[in-house]
Amino acid sequence: GAGVSQSPSNKVTEKGKDVELRCDPISGHTALYWYRQSLGQGLEFLIYFQGNSAPDKSGLPSDRFSAERTGGSVSTLTIQRTQQEDSAVYLCASSLSGSTETQYFGPGTRLLVL
Amino acid sequence: GDSVTQMEGPVTLSEEAFLTINCTYTATGYPSLFWYVQYPGEGLQLLLKATKADDKGSNKGFEATYRKETTSFHLEKGSVQVSDSAVYFCALRISAAGNKLTFGGGTRVLVKP
Numbered sequence: 357g358a359g360v361s362q363s364p365s366n367k368v369t370e371k372g373k374d375v376e377l378r379c380d381p382i383s384g385h386t387a388l389y390w391y392r393q394s395l396g397q398g399l400e401f402l403i404y405f406q407g408n409s410a411p412d413k414s415g416l417p418s419d420r421f422s423a424e425r426t427g428g429s430v431s432t433l434t435i436q437r438t439q440q441e442d443s444a445v446y447l448c449a450s451s452l453s454g455s456t457e458t459q460y461f462g463p464g465t466r467l468l469v470l
Numbered sequence: 471g472d473s474v475t476q477m478e479g480p481v482t483l484s485e486e487a488f489l490t491i492n493c494t495y496t497a498t499g500y501p502s503l504f505w506y507v508q509y510p511g512e513g514l515q516l517l518l519k520a521t522k523a524d525d526k527g528s529n530k531g532f533e534a535t536y537r538k539e540t541t542s543f544h545l546e547k548g549s550v551q552v553s554d555s556a557v558y559f560c561a562l563r564i565s566a567a568g569n570k571l572t573f574g575g576g577t578r579v580l581v582k583p
Contacts, residue, residue, distance in 0.1 A: 461506075463512070
């Protein structure tokens, strides 16, 4: 079946603008994760969803970052008032459940803030 | 907090050489350990995993053994191929800590023919 998909694949925006990044997890996967991959910080966890709730938001770097998940499926990561340091590849992953070991990653959205 | 340290790259090898990538971890609980691989232009893929001490994960000729006494999970392959050129990430997960993966910094491996 289809893997995790993310859109857009690339996004260029101006500093101060808001952006929305989308993740479609594997069908039937109840757990969804957002990570960020940047040159300076490596791969960092942002937020974890189990169903529509987010029991772990500990990785969100500031209140400019938010995420939601609706219908237990698609998730949107929103970055408000983007800054240049937000430039990174944003990765989404899903797993069958929160207790399942294997997370499957999407191809990522490459965000460049000018 | 929990952390993963892996050797910095790049690691450059000739085909058929032996590869070792060191990985050590610090964890407050009892982690599961993973190696993920990112081939050029592709997304992260799980390479292998081990969930308890002395377990050995293996896949595609790669192996790693969960060593609790040395808090290590070193990745090895006996004979690398050009197609093994990629970035390798060591990671841990503690189910009591929200299921997130904590990654090392990644090691770029370049295999030359």
